[in-house]
Amino acid sequence: MRNAVSALEGSRIREVANEGLGREGVLKFWFGESDEVTPAFIREAAIASLHEGETFYAHNLGLPELRAALATYTARLHPTQAGQGLPDRLAVTSGGVNGLMLACQAVLDAGDEVVAVTPVWPNLVAQPLIMGAQVRRVPLRPGVDGAWGLDLAELLAAITPRTRLLVVNAPNNPSGWTLSADEQRAILAHCRQTGTWILADEVYERLYYAPTANGCAPSFLDHAKADDRLIVTHSFSKSFLMTGWRLGWLVMPPGLTDAMGKLIEFNTSCAPVFVQRAALQALARADEVTPALVAHLKTCRDTLVPALQALPGIEVATPLGGMYAFLRIHGQDDCLDVAKRLVREAGLGLAPGSAFGPEAAGWLRWCFASRDTGRLLEGVDRLKRWLRL
């Protein structure tokens, strides 16, 4: 086995989840997944496709009708992208994570330098390492209010002509930090100068709670030209309650599309047609799914975060985007140990911040995507009792 692979860190979230194996009644908020089943009408589209016998290979880049629907969807959310050749700049991928890996394969040679804004979902840092690249972390930092922020000057200084790729996930998992449009413009302008690719993981764009015109978080797509060295990854997982379906998509420059089709051929060949049919139905009825989902997640956030903020010794900010509360308990600095003890001693399953990088050691991530907000309050109660408050 390669050293680069044996050195990949195991998931510390899974390490905590293992602590809960065989334990009854643990409230599980550790994974980045809602507990809601995919809406029935989306599942029915896949079922109809299976009945019709759509069990054959499909186009590498995705069904033409799905790419067309994604182009319409993208242009609606990001009007400046309309007329920039969108359908031909889209590829359907086997999940958001697969899109990220394909992007790394497209641009990263062994030895290349990558800058990553951290803490971040660990997959984003592992993928460059698998390609033999080297990752330099530029840390977000928590403010006095518990909200994490970016030192833009520090990030720009880290990105030099030797930087092949910038990896950035905003709205950010785990911290809830979000890039502003101004920051995106500055980063884009800087990367144009240095010739650096931007890999923007924007899977949480629809899970954004500030009032906006387009119903989503600021995106690099609002500022970029088609030809910019920008790859944006998306997923059906979060906005359409389709985690287990493994379907995502990429927006990329037109010059990359043919090569991406080849990379898809050599990685998974295509996504199943019946899964793509479900996605078509999800997009067709997006307005029935996503706004209600986001409104509910906002209720979840506004149930959980104030309840946590009311506890003494807990530091937690109200995140503008994503589906996580990111908190720290004063005096409890070993978050992996704390997360394991919370499972064993309180029946409360949270993810340790250190799973997302050393910058977040001491923090805990709480996924608030819960059908029943009562579960969230029961979790707060368990934390409170455990803290003997």
Added chain:
Amino acid sequence: MRNAVSALEGSRIREVANEGLGREGVLKFWFGESDEVTPAFIREAAIASLHEGETFYAHNLGLPELRAALATYTARLHPTQAGQGLPDRLAVTSGGVNGLMLACQAVLDAGDEVVAVTPVWPNLVAQPLIMGAQVRRVPLRPGVDGAWGLDLAELLAAITPRTRLLVVNAPNNPSGWTLSADEQRAILAHCRQTGTWILADEVYERLYYAPTANGCAPSFLDHAKADDRLIVTHSFSKSFLMTGWRLGWLVMPPGLTDAMGKLIEFNTSCAPVFVQRAALQALARADEVTPALVAHLKTCRDTLVPALQALPGIEVATPLGGMYAFLRIHGQDDCLDVAKRLVREAGLGLAPGSAFGPEAAGWLRWCFASRDTGRLLEGVDRLKRWLRL
């Protein structure tokens, strides 16, 4: 974009298939796919899972019950593997091709040397190139009877202590060549000496037409110990008529399993649960599907090949395994041009041999997996008329 990626060859099969776009009535034998829909009872298992709401993330390595069923299946086909810790040496992948790519990620650093037996399905050679490795081709060669053979001494001489990985696909796509058990033993012994990993693509093992005790082609698994540097890739596509489902599996040494779980996390995270439920049903009723399928494919082979052999100027051997007739037409050496002309002028869709490597320039691949054997004979008729015979 990386040079390694922009240099990847586009599919010459697709180039021929594009020639058929908008053309009515072309008989398409170009892709490696049966025209039969997945059996209804397999589709019903996925449908039931979707009805039940199994739309969440699953284990990286696959459902425990699917890994257990695959262990039973593998040990039945390869009894020497029983008691060698099989379930823990298995990983469920998003297609056979995904398993191959994961294997390359696990063992290949940039600059590593790979030996590949060619001609071969182009994906097997492209994947090492994506990882930055260098590929040395050891060619099979056609004999006077049109059957392709391996010069074992030449292959062993090519594999040195500097060879990190041997890639071999047998039964072979496109040539139908199959490794013998003796050759497998010799290769395994040699690779143990040189410390070379073997990546054996054995997806066609069940599509084998010689009488055998276990109903499948010779496999490296018949000779290997659990700890050998051997990764065998399999797929549900061919033996269970499930091409579009994108599901396969790997058999590997136990020391690789944890790392493979991480690589799966970072590539696609998992296969959909409802797809895995279908696979469980396919395995449970494998004896209803695969033997009948193989018997039918043998009929297809024995319909097509003699009809081709009866034509003057056609060289084609009866393949022992796989689902392809590999033929050459005397005096027609530019197979890409011939394949395109056959589409345009005869309505016959074949794959050009050069798609599988320069060794096979001048040859044509004909997939004989056809529900209706009459289609195959109609294809031969079209070829005959085109040749003015």
